[in-house]
Amino acid sequence: MAYLDILNLEKSFGAHRVVKDFTLPIDRGEFISLLGPSGCGKTTVLRMIAGFETPNAGSIRLEGRDLVPLRPNQRQIGMVFQAYALFPNLTVAQNVGFGLRGAGVPRPEAQTRVAEMLDLIGLPLSEYGDRYPFQLSGGQQQRVALARALAPRPQVLLLDEPLSALDAKVRVRLRSEIREIQRRLGITTIFVTHDQEEALSISDRIVVMNGGIAEQVGTPFEIYNHPATPFVASFVGTLTPFDARVLDPGAGQVAAAGQTPDARPAAAAPGRRQRDPRPAPRGDPARPGRGARDCPAGHGPRGRVPGVRHPHPRRGAGPHHPARHLQPPRCPAPGPGRDDRDQLLGP
Amino acid sequence: MTRILAWAIFLLGCLYFVLPLWGMTEFSLRMRRGEYSLDAYASILANAEFQRTFAFSVTMALVTIVVGVLIVVPTAFWVRLRMPGLRPLIEFLTLLPLVIPAIVIVFGYIRLYNTSSWLPLTGTAMGTNILLAMGYTVLALPYMYRAVDTALRSIDVTTLTEAAQSLGAGWGTILWRIILPNVLAGVLSGAFLTFAIVVGEFTMAALLDRPAFGPFMQRLGQDRAYEPVALAVIAFAITWACMGLISLVTRTQKHLRAAS
Numbered sequence: 001m002a003y004l005d006i007l008n009l010e011k012s013f014g015a016h017r018v019v020k021d022f023t024l025p026i027d028r029g030e031f032i033s034l035l036g037p038s039g040c041g042k043t044t045v046l047r048m049i050a051g052f053e054t055p056n057a058g059s060i061r062l063e064g065r066d067l068v069p070l071r072p073n074q075r076q077i078g079m080v081f082q083a084y085a086l087f088p089n090l091t092v093a094q095n096v097g098f099g100l101r102g103a104g105v106p107r108p109e110a111q112t113r114v115a116e117m118l119d120l121i122g123l124p125l126s127e128y129g130d131r132y133p134f135q136l137s138g139g140q141q142q143r144v145a146l147a148r149a150l151a152p153r154p155q156v157l158l159l160d161e162p163l164s165a166l167d168a169k170v171r172v173r174l175r176s177e178i179r180e181i182q183r184r185l186g187i188t189t190i191f192v193t194h195d196q197e198e199a200l201s202i203s204d205r206i207v208v209m210n211g212g213i214a215e216q217v218g219t220p221f222e223i224y225n226h227p228a229t230p231f232v233a234s235f236v237g238t239l240t241p242f243d244a245r246v247l248d249p250g251a252g253q254v255a256a257a258g259q260t261p262d263a264r265p266a267a268a269a270p271g272r273r274q275r276d277p278r279p280a281p282r283g284d285p286a287r288p289g290r291g292a293r294d295c296p297a298g299h300g301p302r303g304r305v306p307g308v309r310h311p312h313p314r315r316g317a318g319p320h321h322p323a324r325h326l327q328p329p330r331c332p333a334p335g336p337g338r339d340d341r342d343q344l345l346g347p
Numbered sequence: 348m349t350r351i352l353a354w355a356i357f358l359l360g361c362l363y364f365v366l367p368l369w370g371m372t373e374f375s376l377r378m379r380r381g382e383y384s385l386d387a388y389a390s391i392l393a394n395a396e397f398q399r400t401f402a403f404s405v406t407m408a409l410v411t412i413v414v415g416v417l418i419v420v421p422t423a424f425w426v427r428l429r430m431p432g433l434r435p436l437i438e439f440l441t442l443l444p445l446v447i448p449a450i451v452i453v454f455g456y457i458r459l460y461n462t463s464s465w466l467p468l469t470g471t472a473m474g475t476n477i478l479l480a481m482g483y484t485v486l487a488l489p490y491m492y493r494a495v496d497t498a499l500r501s502i503d504v505t506t507l508t509e510a511a512q513s514l515g516a517g518w519g520t521i522l523w524r525i526i527l528p529n530v531l532a533g534v535l536s537g538a539f540l541t542f543a544i545v546v547g548e549f550t551m552a553a554l555l556d557r558p559a560f561g562p563f564m565q566r567l568g569q570d571r572a573y574e575p576v577a578l579a580v581i582a583f584a585i586t587w588a589c590m591g592l593i594s595l596v597t598r599t600q601k602h603l604r605a606a607s
Contacts, residue, residue, distance in 0.1 A: 050509070051512070052512075072513055073511075073512045073513070073515045073517055074515075076515075078513060078514075079509070079513040081510060083506050085503065085506040085507055085509070085510040087510070087525055088502065088529060089525070089528035089529050098511070098516070098524075102515040102516050102520060148510075148514065149513070149514070152514060152515060158513075
């Protein structure tokens with residue numbers, strides 16, 4: 001059983017089914033991104049975990065305890081909002097200490113914790129503690145909101161598009177800071193975003209959602225290089241899709257745009273590689289491979305064939321492997337790749 | 348030409364506003380024949396009944412404000428948060444006291460809560476005081492609700508509530524530590540309006556036979572010449588002091604400056 005188990009979650013608003021049979025096991029300390037266009041149900045999933053929406057069916061279990069009947073304030077789940085949502089009438093220190101007061105943390109300990117949290121986000125108590133939210137920049141406000149959510153030591157941290165309201169520079173910096181803090185505290189985190197670059201750069205695993213359905217769950221590398229559905233392929237990265245028919249999965253032959261490849265053996269064909277149907281351990285640098293992935297803004301669709309399912313050895317829970325922290329290069333340099341062996345190179 | 352006309356109209360407006368006030372103040376100072384004096388004010392302030400009735404009305408006003416805030420703030424908050432569809436209905440309800448005369452309300456109260464009813468509030472002085480406070484709360488409802496609702500509009504009620512909930516706060520904490528401080532400016536302007544209404548209210552107090560300030564002013568007006576006018580000047584001064592306090596409090600509230 002995973003640390004946070006989301007099972008067959010369903011949610012409808014009126015006749016509109018927003019979340020359809022959503023299942024996701026999450027390990028302790030994992031950083032999960034829910035990625036998808038607006039209206040895909042990602043925020044609704046997050047709000048159901050937080051307790052602001054009640055699912056019509058399904059369960060959310062945290063260490064085996066069912067969260068659904070609990071009210072939001074009983075769940076010990078921290079949340080950061082897009083609009084910061086700092087309490088305008090409280091100072092920075094009071095904002096960060098808000099959750100501690102309610103939790104009955106003794107005052108001296110609460111003060112230490114507030115100082116600790118403000119240090120963590122780089123806004124020292126001595127300088128910023130007495131300021132009001134309106135005296136801070138957007139990036140600073142969102143940092144305070146992060147510190148406020150982390151101060152009561154929640155079991156899970158939810159981030160609801162926390163970077164969307166910030167300008168581009170701050171967004172990139174804060175994004176890596178969030179990841180850094182998350183790793184340092186080892187807190188299980190769910191991050192909702194519509195920005196693929198954000199999701200690809202900070203997640204352990206990404207859930208690509210569309211129309212209330214989890215289209216694909218996988219590491220950023222898997223999502224980017226082996227999209228499982230046409231939607232994932234078109235939503236993540238930029239590519240030119242074309243219809244193709246798999247002729248021989250073993251030889252990696254496809255017929256595209258009415259053209260069939262000649263019948264030479266696949267192994268001998270230049271530019272075409274044999275697919276290895278066996279899953280291999282991840283992060284194995286001993287296996288040679290070619291950087292088959294194109295730049296998103298690059299020339300063509302080589303390297304990613306939507307609709308062709310590739311065997312994925314590890315979806316869902318599994319041991320924590322350092323390789324999963326590897327961030328996917330936006331444009332990988334040619335060289336030893338990890339997963340390239342089952343790439344299909346286009347004609 | 349238009350400039351001159353504008354100034355002329357402005358001055359005319361000023362005269363319309365200032366002349367009666369000036370006349371009133373001037374008259375209140377002429378109790379002693381042939382010279383200006385503060386005799387009328389001294390006579391009023393020394394009047395034991397003035398002190399009694401004024402204290403009674405101020406107490407009633409404070410009770411009304413507390414009851415009003417306790418009813419209106421949670422209601423307005425809840426309507427904004429969970430039942431936005433009910434807002435027109437609630438607004439209509441809160442405006443009813445403006446169209447239903449106080450005398451109708453108080454007659455209704457007397458019929459409903461008389462000594463032979465299921466809740467004989469008029470049987471004791473304290474019961475009648477409670478009834479009066481409730482009546483005043485109804486009278487002040489339109490002002491209190493509007494003020495609080497407008498203040499609520501300026502903050503993101505839903506997100507702040509959710510943020511507080513995710514930090515473990517219950518409804519009481521949310522209302523007391525987050526919502527109330529952020530709508531304080533609205534609550535205060537509602538409170539001062541309530542104060543002004545309650546201190547001068549006549550109908551309810553007279554028909555429930557409570558020793559309030561309104562009936563005292565009315566009696567004084569029948570019996571004396573200078574004192575009622577002095578009283579009116581005092582009433583104006585109190586109202587202006589209240590208005591000054593509203594803006595003072597709004598200005599000293601640090602965090603509110605950002606919103607405005």
